[in-house]
Amino acid sequence: LDLDKLPIKRLDAIDEAGNEHYPPDTSSEEQRLAAIRRVDFSWVIWQWQGLMESLQQAQQELTVVLDLISTVEANDAVAVTTTSKPKSLPNEVLDDMAVSAATKLQRLRHLGRYFKQSAKTMEQQFQKEARFYGSLIRLQQNWKVKRHRGSDSFMFDVVDTSQLDTARMSSMSLVPIDQDSSGTLSVQVPQKSCRFLSLQLRGAAENDALENNKSVKHAHSILRNIHKSIFEEQVFDMVIRETFVPSQGINVTGMREDFLQLAIGQENLLCLSLEHSGLNPKSLEIYLLHMFHENILRKVREKDCNLLGHFCMTVAHRIFSNKVHLELESVVSRVPYLHLQSLPTWHSRTSSWSLCLRVPQPILAADRSQFNTKVILKDGQISLMGEGSPSIAGSLTRKPSDGYLINSYNCDLEDLPTMLLQQVASQVINWLHEEALVLGMNVTRDFLCLYFDLDQGDTLGLVAHVDPDDAYGCISWYLTIDHSKDGKMSTDRRFLGYLSLEVLYSTLMDLINLCS
Amino acid sequence: MSKAGGGGGAAAGPTAAAAAAAAQKQRALLQKADADVASLVDNFSALINIARVNDPPVRNTQEAFQMEMRASRMVHSADSLLKLVSELKRTAIFSGLASLNENVDRRIEVLSQQAEGTDKMLEKIGQEAAASLKELEAHYYSSVVRTPLYD
Numbered sequence: 001l002d003l004d005k006l007p008i009k010r011l012d013a014i015d016e017a018g019n020e021h022y023p024p025d026t027s028s029e030e031q032r033l034a035a036i037r038r039v040d041f042s043w044v045i046w047q048w049q050g051l052m053e054s055l056q057q058a059q060q061e062l063t064v065v066l067d068l069i070s071t072v073e074a075n076d077a078v079a080v081t082t083t084s085k086p087k088s089l090p091n092e093v094l095d096d097m098a099v100s101a102a103t104k105l106q107r108l109r110h111l112g113r114y115f116k117q118s119a120k121t122m123e124q125q126f127q128k129e130a131r132f133y134g135s136l137i138r139l140q141q142n143w144k145v146k147r148h149r150g151s152d153s154f155m156f157d158v159v160d161t162s163q164l165d166t167a168r169m170s171s172m173s174l175v176p177i178d179q180d181s182s183g184t185l186s187v188q189v190p191q192k193s194c195r196f197l198s199l200q201l202r203g204a205a206e207n208d209a210l211e212n213n214k215s216v217k218h219a220h221s222i223l224r225n226i227h228k229s230i231f232e233e234q235v236f237d238m239v240i241r242e243t244f245v246p247s248q249g250i251n252v253t254g255m256r257e258d259f260l261q262l263a264i265g266q267e268n269l270l271c272l273s274l275e276h277s278g279l280n281p282k283s284l285e286i287y288l289l290h291m292f293h294e295n296i297l298r299k300v301r302e303k304d305c306n307l308l309g310h311f312c313m314t315v316a317h318r319i320f321s322n323k324v325h326l327e328l329e330s331v332v333s334r335v336p337y338l339h340l341q342s343l344p345t346w347h348s349r350t351s352s353w354s355l356c357l358r359v360p361q362p363i364l365a366a367d368r369s370q371f372n373t374k375v376i377l378k379d380g381q382i383s384l385m386g387e388g389s390p391s392i393a394g395s396l397t398r399k400p401s402d403g404y405l406i407n408s409y410n411c412d413l414e415d416l417p418t419m420l421l422q423q424v425a426s427q428v429i430n431w432l433h434e435e436a437l438v439l440g441m442n443v444t445r446d447f448l449c450l451y452f453d454l455d456q457g458d459t460l461g462l463v464a465h466v467d468p469d470d471a472y473g474c475i476s477w478y479l480t481i482d483h484s485k486d487g488k489m490s491t492d493r494r495f496l497g498y499l500s501l502e503v504l505y506s507t508l509m510d511l512i513n514l515c516s
Numbered sequence: 517m518s519k520a521g522g523g524g525g526a527a528a529g530p531t532a533a534a535a536a537a538a539a540q541k542q543r544a545l546l547q548k549a550d551a552d553v554a555s556l557v558d559n560f561s562a563l564i565n566i567a568r569v570n571d572p573p574v575r576n577t578q579e580a581f582q583m584e585m586r587a588s589r590m591v592h593s594a595d596s597l598l599k600l601v602s603e604l605k606r607t608a609i610f611s612g613l614a615s616l617n618e619n620v621d622r623r624i625e626v627l628s629q630q631a632e633g634t635d636k637m638l639e640k641i642g643q644e645a646a647a648s649l650k651e652l653e654a655h656y657y658s659s660v661v662r663t664p665l666y667d
Contacts, residue, residue, distance in 0.1 A: 093572075096574070097569065100570070100574045100576060101569045103580075104576070107576075107580050107583055108567055111563075114587055115590075122594060126601075129601075129605070133602075133605040133609070137605075137608070137609060141619055147610070154609075332657075339653065339654070339657035340653060340657065341653055342650075342653065344642070344645075344646045346642070
């Protein structure tokens with residue numbers, strides 16, 4: 001260990017006069033030389049020491065030999081001639097050559113092994129790269145490839161980032177590419193990133209996991225899933241954003257990071273969430289995605305259209321439409337001569353049905369054989385349009401094509417069965433009335449009643465009675481007789497039952513015969 | 517980011533500077549390939565020469581060292597050529613944009629037609645479903661099931 005003195009001026013001596021003597025400044029050259037001298041080269045010298053000593057020894061021996069030769073020559077005792085190795089015998093030559101050849105051969109074999117090993121390694125490397133780049137170029141036909149910043153690796157850019165406006169999704173859109181030891185390309189799905197939109201109506205969703213083996217197809221499907229997932233996250237974001245604008249009839253009753261719950265009207269609850277399932281989309285999910293697809297990706301958005309409102313109205317309409325349909329079926333199942341027809345409207349918020357009253361084809365009046373009542377549901381509003389007869393409640397319009405009157409009016413779900421039955425019953429009465437008129441009878445009609453005049457001032461009535469809650473049939477018939485005897489009115493009623501139209505027709509004929 | 521690749525595919529689009537850079541790169545790669553191949557050939561012929569069994573005096577050790585050196589140089593050149601191939605493949609991925617764009621356009625065309633076709637098919641299916649529904653309803657409501665037992 002060697003310590004430098006501090007580079008401060010140290011006092012050399014003080015003379016009698018009190019003057020201080022400092023050592024003279026060393027020039028920079030001297031300082032450098034001093035520093036060099038301080039460096040210890042002994043380790044280097046030590047390595048070459050052996051070589052130096054060998055050379056010195058060789059030189060000494062050579063000097064000795066030369067001295068000896070010159071001494072001997074000087075003494076003239078003997079002449080020194082050079083001599084060389086004696087000529088080898090043929091077998092010695094061959095031996096030497098054989099050894100030489102064998103050595104060469106061994107070296108060449110060694111080289112051969114080296115070349116084979118290198119070739120194998122290079123072959124593997126080449127195949128690995130060929131596999132990787134081949135897959136990458138095939139995938140590039142469908143997906144955008146980008147170089148990873150700085151390094152030599154690649155990524156897929158799944159979505160055009162100009163379409164995204166949240167940070168969470170731009171991190172999802174760059175998918176890193178890996179390769180394994182045999183060069184097979186694999187696509188890394190980031191954790192917790194691949195989520196799909198799931199729409200339930202107060203139900204629970206299933207969770208499923210997919211496992212696959214690796215291949216280009218698998219890479220395609222992973223990328224496609226990520227692509228889809230990004231779009232569905234966008235849809236979810238847009239839906240949430242639309243809820244910030246209050247709209248009528250739609251209330252947000254729950255919101256979390258990936259979950260939205262909406263109450264539509266009073267009764268319906270819609271839950272929209274982002275989950276890892278992504279299986280079994282219902283038709284509403286498809287509709288929601290289709291709607292937003294047109295708006296986000298194809299930019300065909302009309303101004304001021306409220307997508308979420310429209311969608312929620314669609315959901316509400318579908319639910320209500322099912323209820324209306326059940327009511328209609330319930331009515332029609334208890335009136336045998338009514339047929340129900342569903343009329344597709346191809347509009348997401350309108351549904352329509354037709355109740356068809358088929359009358360038996362009479363011989364005399366070759367007019368119409370059916371009367372229709374149309375039920376139209378727009379959003380939540382039910383309207384009825386019935387052909388054929390005037391009714392008490394409702395406005396009348398004349399349909400020019402066939403000269404029949406049409407009633408149209410709105411009603412509630414609770415009133416629907418009653419109004420329908422009244423409409424149908426009045427159509428039956430209308431038909432009976434027409435038939436009687438054709439036969440020349442003098443009959444009058446009321447809303448649900450057909451009157452025949454009897455002798456003696458009595459009136460016979462065929463009355464329709466509607467009851468939507470009657471389990472046997474919704475339309476039943478009574479026969480009434482109004483006696484006016486001595487100025488007093490009395491009425492007898494007789495229940496006829498749930499008559500079919502054929503029986504009604506023959507009853508009509510009987511009554512006509514009775515009255516004429 | 518993609519760079520304009522070597523060769524003729526980069527005519528339209530990049531600037532003159534990019535085109536010049538591409539040509540320069542192409543020359544450099546060709547030179548490198550030539551150099552590597554020449555090195556392979558040279559070292560191999562030298563190796564063959566050294567492999568000759570000499571008459572004495574024999575310089576086996578010296579020649580052994582030379583052989584190893586030549587062999588190692590050959591492997592090095594081969595490796596360098598492989599790396600060149602890799603680099604070409606990487607460049608190929610980010611060039612040829614014209615043909616990629618064409619391909620994308622073609623795919624868009626095909627997929628649009630598919631979408632149209634699917635829409636038409638859906639329409640047709642809807643109409644068929646409506647027709648079937650009508651038929652089924654008519655059958656149901658005029659079938660025996662519906663006639664009441666009392667009457």
